[in-house]
Amino acid sequence: MSWELLIGLAVLTYVSRAAALTFLPAMPPPIGRVLDRMPPALFAGLAMQGILSPASGLAPLPVLVAATAALLVAPRRSLLLCLIFGLLGFGVASVLS
């Protein structure tokens, strides 16, 4: 890891954040509607990557229980509730397994 690579990563990351928010023009309505539908699906995909990866396969049981517990309260649309129930599920499964 070099300082040049670090600066490159920092610039790339900032540009990716600023591009659409700051510099690019507003999207045409049809594209905007598609983009509006993407965030929850994107987060679901990232959540799945925390559960399943090519390198390590399926996550350990306590992580699966945590994810299931969070899913159970997901209809309440509360991030705090998902975190609390997820951690509770993780704690219980860790003790029992």
Next chain:
Amino acid sequence: MSTWGILVAAAPVAAAIAAFGMVFGAAAGALIGVPLTVAMSLLVFSGTLQFAVLGLLGAGAGPVAIMLTAVALNARHLVLGAVLRPRIDVSTPKRAGLAFFLIDESFGLALAAREGVARVLSTSGALCYGAWQVGTVLGVLGARLVAVESVATAVFPVLFIGLAALTARDTGSVIRTVGAGVLVATLTLTVPAAYAFLPILAALLVALPGRRH
């Protein structure tokens, strides 16, 4: 939403981010040294990318592979920025400043807010930024708690399930969200080489079908 209300809403997320930061600081400090570790958290401020870089460095990957992975992982910021853009009515310089705090968590809280989206983004983003720095420094200093590392592995999917729940607004969103999760799982098993691109690809595929108006 008041500043206090934003801070209260973002506090649990910031606590989770601090735990991630601690794990990152401990792992990165041993691999790339303290100065680069602290600088990376200060300048990059992206847990997903920073952990991925550590994994790649550990596997002996070169700069090109690391930058390509960064492009893949950062592609989602284009979507998040484009979604928030029409909801934020501030000058271009202010947008440029806000962009630094555009992370998954601050985006989710800002999108869920009915008003003051820019303030929610900046306040929650700044709180998360502080939490990430504190966590990184504690990890570098040796606060390597096995319990924290263990919990962090569970917090990652739980946090994103919470963000998905927070931003899914109707039945159609829920169906697309479940579909994206299933699609990522299927593609992870069948096309592992495209792993870093899968969330953005799956989100795009499930978002394409829908009503025009």
